[in-house]
Amino acid sequence: MxxxxxxxxxxxxxxxxxxxxxxxxxxxxxxxxxxxxxxxxxxPPDDGLIHIDSNENARGPGKSSLDALHRAISPRVGRGYPPDYVRDLTTTIAQHYGVDPGAVIIGTGSGPILEGGARAFCSATKPLVTASPSYAQPEGAARRVGASIKAIPVDRDLKLDLNAMAEAAKGAGMVFFCNPNNPTATAHPFSAVEQFVRRVKKESPDTAILVDEAYIDYTYDPNVKTAVPLAKELPGVFVARTFSKAHGMAGLRLGYAVGQPETVRAVSQAWSLGSMNTLTAAAGITSFLDTAHMEEERKENARVRDFTLQAFRKMGYEASDCHTNCVFVNIGRPAKEFRDACRKLGVAVGRDFPPMEKTHTRISLGTMDEMRKAVEVFEKVLGKATNL
Ligand SMILES: Cc1ncc(COP(=O)(O)O)c(C=O)c1O
Incomplete structure (x- = not known):
């Protein structure tokens, strides 16, 4: 070998x-x-570093999904056509949201869906509206089709400035609304999302709206809810979800979107969403239905988040309101300086997030064990806050 x-x-x-x-x-x-x-x-996680530099799930999938995966490993994988697991996954998701299977598209991660959305609705004459900072993939895709970008700075609470985004949306091709937002970790309640979506659809009916709910399973606020009801009702509105975060399946590549059939069809026709494999689909169906595991995962993430935020607070550093598996902290110094110092002590933290790279750092949440060790490093590197 x-x-x-x-x-x-x-x-x-x-x-x-x-x-x-x-x-x-x-x-x-x-x-x-x-x-x-x-x-x-x-x-590799055995490179000696604690990796809390990208928003992955250090715990991986739940036991039921791993069992499903193991069961699916059989000579039957030789029979990939027709992909019946994939059909079952689409039906399972469609039933959950009360829509026809034609209202659901599946991707190898939600990344291809974000790419397809920007390609379907943006062009040289139809800009993309996004927040700054926010998840950058739709911005990259829009640039690739020659669209200009209207990046609206987040507000003082590091939440999306929905008023300014709605203004900017007039005549735009698509709005990217990341809720909760990566990297700032903040979220908007359903009432605010609904108000925004209805306003944009009234003032600029041809503008598509992509609500990215990659992290919504981690929210602690019952008022932060999925925008799928709006996607069902309104043309050009669609919601993207991923199995890469709370479901712990980033390495298996699975995401989906829900919207009116004509809307999601436009997305899947604009960009290849990949070819789902039967193993991922089997684990995906199981994870989607395992609501008990999702609740455990949400609780564990909250425990780790609270421990981490408390440690920063004790040192005198504040983070934004956190609805994700990362925290975004005002460390009052360049993220690079902090990142380089932490790396020397065995901890890898997030990259720069312009325009806030001079003051803020993003720290993804690992296991409790990893965060205990990481916090000791943060204490050494940062010390007590004196200038905030
Ligand atoms: C907000 C957001 N959306 C989408 C994605 C894409 O994830 P994936 O392609 O793994 O589904 C990410 C990944 O980090 C993300 O942070």
Whole structure:
């Protein structure tokens, strides 16, 4: 067995002392790359660093999903056509939201859906409206089709400035509304989302609205709810969700969108959403239905979040309101300076998020164990706040 093959086999937990399967699945494509035809972790979690630099799920999928995955590994994978698991996944999601299967599109992650949305609705004459900072993929996709970008700064509470975004939406191709928002971690209640969506649809009926709910399973606020009812009712409105965050399946690549059939069809015709495999679909269906696990995951994330925020507060640093698996903290100094110092002490934290890279850092939430160790490093690097 070649070296690269041996290390791959070890990394998926088949070759003895490797990483656990759950851990590998919970880590996403941000940390993976192809090298010499084999998938190799670029930053394997055993590189000695605690990786809290991308918003992955350090715990991986729930037990029921892992069991489903193991069950699905059988000679039956030789029969990929027709992809009946994929059909079952679409039907399961459609039934949950009370829509026809034609109102649901499935992607290998929600990334391709975001790309398809910007490509379907933006153009050289139809700008993208987004927040700054926010998740950057729709912005990149819009640029790739020659669209201009109207990036509206977040407000003082680091929430999206919905008033200014609605103004900017007049004549725009698409609005990207990340709720909760990455990296700021803030969220808007359903009432505010509804008011915004109805206003944009009234003032600029042809403007599409993509509500990205990648992190919504982590919210603690019962008023923060899915915008799917609006997507069902209004043409050009669609909601994207991913299994990469609370479902812990970033490495399996699964996301979906819900909207009126004509809206989501336009997205899937604009960009390839990938080809779902039966293993991912089997784990996805199980995870989607395992609401008890989702509740446990939400609680554990909240426990880790509270511990982390409390540690920063004790040192005198404030973070924005947090509805995600990352915290966005005002450290009163350049993120790079903090990041480089933490890395030397074994902790990898998030990249720069312009225009706030001179004051704020994004820290993804790992396991409680990882965060205990990381907080000791943060204390060493930051010390007590004196200038905030
Ligand atoms: C807000 C948001 N949307 C979408 C994605 C894309 O995730 P994926 O393609 O893994 O579903 C991410 C990934 O970090 C994200 O933060």
């Amino acid at each position: 070649s070296l690269s093959r041996r290390s791959f086999v070890r990394s998926i937990g088949l070759g003895g002392a490797g990483l656990s399967t759950a851990l590998v699945i919970g880590r996403g494509r941000e940390a993976m790359a192809f090298q010499g035809g084999m998938v190799q972790p670029l930053q």
